[in-house]
Amino acid sequence: MSQKHPVVAVTGSSGAGTTFVKRAFENIFLREGINPEIVEGDSLHSLSRKDFGSHLKIASENGNNHFSHFGPEANDFAAIEETFRSYGATGTGKKRYYLHSPSEAEMQNKRLGCYKESGEFTPWEDIKPGTDLLFYEGLHGLVVDKATDINAPRYVDLGVGVVPSVNLEWIQKIHRDHAERGYDEEVIVDTILRRMPDYVNYIAPQFSQTDINFQRVPTVDTSNPFIARDIPTADESFVVIRFKDPNKFMIDFPYLLNMLHDSFMTRRNTIVIPGGKMGMAMEIILAPIIHRLINNARCS
Numbered sequence: 001m002s003q004k005h006p007v008v009a010v011t012g013s014s015g016a017g018t019t020f021v022k023r024a025f026e027n028i029f030l031r032e033g034i035n036p037e038i039v040e041g042d043s044l045h046s047l048s049r050k051d052f053g054s055h056l057k058i059a060s061e062n063g064n065n066h067f068s069h070f071g072p073e074a075n076d077f078a079a080i081e082e083t084f085r086s087y088g089a090t091g092t093g094k095k096r097y098y099l100h101s102p103s104e105a106e107m108q109n110k111r112l113g114c115y116k117e118s119g120e121f122t123p124w125e126d127i128k129p130g131t132d133l134l135f136y137e138g139l140h141g142l143v144v145d146k147a148t149d150i151n152a153p154r155y156v157d158l159g160v161g162v163v164p165s166v167n168l169e170w171i172q173k174i175h176r177d178h179a180e181r182g183y184d185e186e187v188i189v190d191t192i193l194r195r196m197p198d199y200v201n202y203i204a205p206q207f208s209q210t211d212i213n214f215q216r217v218p219t220v221d222t223s224n225p226f227i228a229r230d231i232p233t234a235d236e237s238f239v240v241i242r243f244k245d246p247n248k249f250m251i252d253f254p255y256l257l258n259m260l261h262d263s264f265m266t267r268r269n270t271i272v273i274p275g276g277k278m279g280m281a282m283e284i285i286l287a288p289i290i291h292r293l294i295n296n297a298r299c300s
Contacts, residue, residue, distance in 0.1 A: 003300040005091040006133040006293040007084045007155055009141030011041075011210065012162035013169060013203050014069070014195075021162050021214065022137045024282040028290055029135075037131040039083060041138010042098035045069065046076040049119025068191075070139065070198035077143055077150040080136075084155035087127065087134040097122045132294055142206035153209040157293055158249075160286075161210035165217050168232065170225040189226060211248065214282065215240040216275060237275035241285070244269070249289045259284055 010025070012018040029036050047055060052074060059067035067073060086093035098121055099105040105118045116122055127134075142153045142161070153159060164172065170192060177188045207213055216239050218232040243251050246269050256271055257263050260281055263273040273281050 006157040011141035036135040068195040142209040159210040161213040167222040167225040234275035
């Protein structure tokens with residue numbers, strides 16, 4: 001971890017809602033006049049879209065039905081750790097972009113003067129000095145891989161987990177992949193099953209490393225996520241917010257209970273809020289923490 005060059009990592013599974021948290025941070029950065037260096041988790045995959053398809057086919061032909069975007073074969077865990085370490089030490093490092101769409105590819109190609117297609121990565125480029133903090137949002141911000149001695153959390157100053165209950169996470173993924181990507185339900189379910197071992201080994205353990213977890217829990221029946229017709233709304237859920245060490249960021253629970261109407265505590269480090277107040281809660285909780293990190297950085 002670094003006082004002078006803070007690293008903030010938001011991590012969560014595919015379809016968990018990390019983009020929602022990213023928006024909350026963007027609001028805080030804008031309001032506080034903070035200049036972040038943003039690193040997208042997809043940019044630190046190790047395989048392009050085409051290469052992933054090829055590796056998936058080979059794995060399936062060899063009887064491996066668990067090759068996935070969640071595991072070490074498809075991700076550069078060392079690059080994630082090195083990006084955090086380098087930025088924390090110097091405020092610089094290397095970054096690149098994953099091109100999700102033709103329009104994104106066109107924009108980056110024009111900026112960089114190169115030609116890359118959708119599903120590929122841009123060339124590595126230097127992170128310019130002068131930013132206030134590094135902000136990562138993706139699958140593996142707090143990843144630990146004992147086999148290769150990777151331990152990204154040791155370089156993270158604030159780790160935030162986004163963790164819907166598992167059935168809710170699956171419902172969100174099924175609806176998103178069907179609506180936005182046109183995938184059939186059978187294909188989506190196959191992907192969920194294929195990812196399960198890597199989810200257990202590389203995604204879930206991260207939420208023991210995070211400083212704060214936001215877990216949305218539905219209050220409607222989600223017992224069979226594969227037949228759910230719609231995603232439970234914010235008003236049909238609670239959000240469980242767990243602080244690993246409340247003293248680390250001087251969390252003021254009486255203040256939070258007063259500011260967040262109908263909230264209540266279930267453990268000494270856990271507060272529960274109505275689902276519709278999730279965005280508000282994130283900004284109330286995270287803004288003072290970011291403010292403190294930036295002040296410490298500027299004074300160090």
